[in-house]
Amino acid sequence: MSIHRFGLLSVLILWLDCSVAFSLDIESDEIDYLQRFGYIDVDLSDAQITPSFWSDKIREFQDMVDLPQTGEMDAETKKAMKANRCGVADKFKDDRRRVRRHGNRGRRYIKPEYKWPKTDLTYWIRNTPRYLQDRDAIRREIGAAFQAWSDASGLTFREVSSVDGKDVDITLSFQWKKHENCPHAFSHGFLAHAFKYTNNYEFSGDVHFNDEYNFKSSPVSESDDRRGVQNLRAIAMHEIGHSLGIDHQNTKDSIMFSLYQNNNDHPKLSSLDVNVIQSTYGPNRTPSHRYRHPSRPTEPRVNPEPPRVPHHRHHHPDEPTLCTSTIDAAVMYRGELLIFIRNFMWRFRDDRFIGRPIEASSMFRDLPKTIDAVVNVNDQLLFFSESQVYVYRLLTLVTVLPLTHLGLPHHIRRVRLAFTWNSRIYIFDQHEFRELDPRSLKVKGDRKIIRYQWVGLPQEVSAAYESDNGLNFLHKNMVYRYETDDGSRPPIVEQFKLCRKDFQHEHSVPYPRRVLTATECSVEECPSSAESHFHWFLIMIATLLMCV
CATH class of the missing domain: 3.40.390.10 (Collagenase (Catalytic Domain))
Known part of the structure; x- marks a missing residue:
C-alpha cells in the first residue's frame, strides 16, 4: 500500500471513530477494497470526507452487487466483499455516462x-x-x-x-x-x-x-x-x-x-x-456461423501437473524458525522472495509474509529435502542438492542434471551459493566461484577466489539473492548487501538484521518494510520512515481535534 493511500485510509478511519452520528463497523481492508474497485477517489480532499461519505459509498457498492442499499456494513455486504470476483474495477470516473434502463424491473x-x-x-x-x-x-x-x-x-x-x-x-x-x-x-x-x-x-x-x-x-x-x-x-x-x-x-x-x-x-x-x-x-444476422478451431493448434503443454498448493496448513512439529535457523537458499521468483530452510519454504511479497511456511515439495513436486542453493535463470529455477541440479519451470520438474553437466569439476560435490548479479550467474563452492553462461548453462571462464573478489564477505554466508536494491547475502539473521555497477570487486554497502528484535509472533512480518526495499538506512534507524510516520501522526491528531 502506498504512503498516499495509507494517509487517506488513516484519515477515513479516524472520521469513522470520531463521528457520533455515524456508527459503522468497517475494517481497513474493506476501505481498501472500495478504493481498489473505484468507489473512492484517491484524490479526495479532507473536506469531502463527511459522516455521510461512507453511507453513500457503501450504498453504491450494495447497488452494484444487487444487495439492499442500507448504507451499512452489514453481514451480507461483508460477505460480498469476501466473495471470489473479477479484478476489474466496478466504477470509473466517468460512470455517469452510460446509465440505461432494461426491462420492467427498471434495472x-x-x-x-x-x-x-x-x-x-x-x-x-x-x-x-x-x-x-x-x-x-x-x-x-x-x-x-x-x-x-x-x-x-x-x-x-x-x-x-x-x-x-x-x-x-x-x-x-x-x-x-x-x-x-x-x-x-x-x-x-x-x-x-x-x-x-x-x-x-x-x-x-x-x-x-x-x-x-x-x-x-x-x-x-x-x-x-x-x-x-x-x-x-x-x-x-x-x-x-x-x-x-x-x-x-x-x-x-x-x-x-x-x-x-x-x-x-x-x-x-x-x-x-x-x-x-x-x-x-449490432445483432447477429447470420446465426448459423459457428466457432472454428485453428488448422494448426498451439504448442501442447508437456509438463506434468503439479500438486495444488493448500492455502492453509497446521503447524508442523519440525518447522524451523526463520530468525534463528541457518538459511539454506533464497531466490526472487515471479515477484516473490522464496527462502528455504531444510525442507520448508517461506514466501514473501511486497515485504509481507504470505501465509505460513510450507514444505517446499508441496509446491515443487519431487524436490529433495536437502537444498544447497537455488537460482532463477530465464524464469527457470535451478535447485542444487548435493551433486545434482533440479530444473523447474512453472513449478514443474523439467529435468535433473549432475553438477558435471554444468561444467563443474568432479571434485565439487556440493554448491554453497548460486545467484544472479548484473545479468550474470555465479556458482560458489567453499572457497572458489565460477560464472555460468545463462544460455548454455555451462561454466565459462576460469575459477576465481571468493575472498579476493567479494571483499568483506563472511565465509559463513549460506544463501544469496538479487533484489531491486542490490545483491543480498544471508547468514542466519544477518543480511550483507552489495552494490556495484560492473560486478567487479563489489564492496559491502550495508549490513543489517533480517528480523527485528521484537519479532516474536509467527504471523508478523519478520523484517521491516524498508529492509528489503531501501539501502539508505538500517533496520533499527530509518529517518525517512520515522519522518513519514510522524507526518501521518500529525494528520491523525489534527483529525481528532476536528471531532472535539
Whole structure:
C-alpha cells in the first residue's frame, strides 16, 4: 500500500471513530477494497470526507452487487466483499455516462464506451492452466465462451495458432501473481481480469486468468465448488465481455455481474447481456456461423501437473524458525522472495509474509529435502542438492542434471551459493566461484577466489539473492548487501538484521518494510520512515481535534 493511500485510509478511519452520528463497523481492508474497485477517489480532499461519505459509498457498492442499499456494513455486504470476483474495477470516473434502463424491473445497465473498430476478431490461447492440462478441453471451453457472444451479436471470432500469435487481437493466458508488465498483480480472491480495447496499449483486449486457481470445464459440481474449483467457461465469458468493452452490471443473472456465480453449470448470457452487446455491435444476422478451431493448434503443454498448493496448513512439529535457523537458499521468483530452510519454504511479497511456511515439495513436486542453493535463470529455477541440479519451470520438474553437466569439476560435490548479479550467474563452492553462461548453462571462464573478489564477505554466508536494491547475502539473521555497477570487486554497502528484535509472533512480518526495499538506512534507524510516520501522526491528531 502506498504512503498516499495509507494517509487517506488513516484519515477515513479516524472520521469513522470520531463521528457520533455515524456508527459503522468497517475494517481497513474493506476501505481498501472500495478504493481498489473505484468507489473512492484517491484524490479526495479532507473536506469531502463527511459522516455521510461512507453511507453513500457503501450504498453504491450494495447497488452494484444487487444487495439492499442500507448504507451499512452489514453481514451480507461483508460477505460480498469476501466473495471470489473479477479484478476489474466496478466504477470509473466517468460512470455517469452510460446509465440505461432494461426491462420492467427498471434495472440499469451500463452501455460500453470502448469498442473494437471491427467485428471480425481473432484470439490466441497462449498457455494452459496448471490444474487443467487437457488443451482440447481448454480450447473447447474458451471457444464456447466466444461463441456465446458471437451468437448474440454481429461479432465473429477465430482462434489462431501460436505462429500467428503476434498479430492476434485478443490473447488469453494463465498468469501467476505479479506477471509480465501487467499493472494488476493477482492476489487471492481475484480470479481473472481483462482489458478493454485501447489503441496501441500493450494489453489491449487481453484476458488474464489467475493460475492460482483450479479451473475446470463445465459443468462444475457442488463438490467441485466446495473444493474451490472454478467454472472456466463462465469466467471466460465474463472476461471476454470486458475485452469487448462491457463493464460490470448490477444484476445477478448477468454474466457481467462482478461476483462470480460458480454454481452455473451451463453459463449463458442474460437478456440484459444481449441488449448491451447488441447496442454496441449490432445483432447477429447470420446465426448459423459457428466457432472454428485453428488448422494448426498451439504448442501442447508437456509438463506434468503439479500438486495444488493448500492455502492453509497446521503447524508442523519440525518447522524451523526463520530468525534463528541457518538459511539454506533464497531466490526472487515471479515477484516473490522464496527462502528455504531444510525442507520448508517461506514466501514473501511486497515485504509481507504470505501465509505460513510450507514444505517446499508441496509446491515443487519431487524436490529433495536437502537444498544447497537455488537460482532463477530465464524464469527457470535451478535447485542444487548435493551433486545434482533440479530444473523447474512453472513449478514443474523439467529435468535433473549432475553438477558435471554444468561444467563443474568432479571434485565439487556440493554448491554453497548460486545467484544472479548484473545479468550474470555465479556458482560458489567453499572457497572458489565460477560464472555460468545463462544460455548454455555451462561454466565459462576460469575459477576465481571468493575472498579476493567479494571483499568483506563472511565465509559463513549460506544463501544469496538479487533484489531491486542490490545483491543480498544471508547468514542466519544477518543480511550483507552489495552494490556495484560492473560486478567487479563489489564492496559491502550495508549490513543489517533480517528480523527485528521484537519479532516474536509467527504471523508478523519478520523484517521491516524498508529492509528489503531501501539501502539508505538500517533496520533499527530509518529517518525517512520515522519522518513519514510522524507526518501521518500529525494528520491523525489534527483529525481528532476536528471531532472535539
